[in-house]
Amino acid sequence: MGRRGAGRAALDWVVTIAVALVIAVLLRTFVFEVYIVPSGSMLETIQEGDRLVGEKVSYRLAGPRAGDVVTFNDPQDPSVTLIKRVVAVGGQTVDMHDGVLYIDGLPQQESYTEGKPTEPLPTNVVDGGLSYPYTVPEGCLWVMGDNRTNSLDSRYFGPISVSDVTSHAAFIFWPLPDAGGL
Incomplete structure (x- = not known):
């Protein structure tokens, strides 16, 4: 040559x-992004240190639904990505009492919380305060960690905008014993 x-x-x-x-x-x-889970707020569904793939295509076609696990920009620090479960969408009413989460007046059967109680935080935590029952504004989501006793979520920072959602958490790929769909 x-x-x-x-x-x-x-x-x-x-x-x-x-x-x-x-x-x-x-x-x-x-299309997709890889995330490393930094905390135990989604235990037992997602372990601290798990690596997962978040896909970005499906939410261009239809918005997040209750039950989806999503990644989003932290409302208090947009440079940080959080991962939580959507428990209510715009127009739905969230209430919490006696350790039970209610959506539109119906108690939620949430096997992924492993019986951890759901309690509202003091109403003065969110700027302007929250009172329950709380109706999620249109274009917003109410998100909570599966580890309800150790999760900074919508009870802490209020609803998040759908536009702040960065992906739908699709599956854990590492470590192998935790691998699987969400």
């Missing part, structure tokens, strides 16, 4: 690497 052939091969490699990088950036931006 002459100089011309070697130069062409090098250019082919550079183009291949550049195309691969562009594809990787586009996939991460528009």
Whole structure:
């Protein structure tokens, strides 16, 4: 192979690497992202340190629904990504008493909370205060961690905007013993 052939091969490699990088950036931006779970607020569903994939396509077609596990920008620090379960969507009413979560007046059977009680936080925690029952504004979600006794969630910061949702948590891929769909 002459100089011309070697130069062409090098250019082919550079183009291949550049195309691969562009594809990787586009996939991460528009299709999926990998997250490392930093806390135990979603125990026992998701363990601290689990690595999961959040997909970004489905919420372009339809919004989050109650029961979905989502990632979103922390309302108090948008540079931080949180992961919680959607328990109510815009227009639904949230109430909590005697350790039970009520949505639209119906007690919720939440097997993933493992019987941990759901209690409202003091009403002065959220700016402006919250009182229950609370109707989630349209375009917003009420999110809670599955580990209800150790989760800073909508009881703490109020509802989140649907526009702040960054992905639908699809599955855990690492560590292998925790791997599976959410």
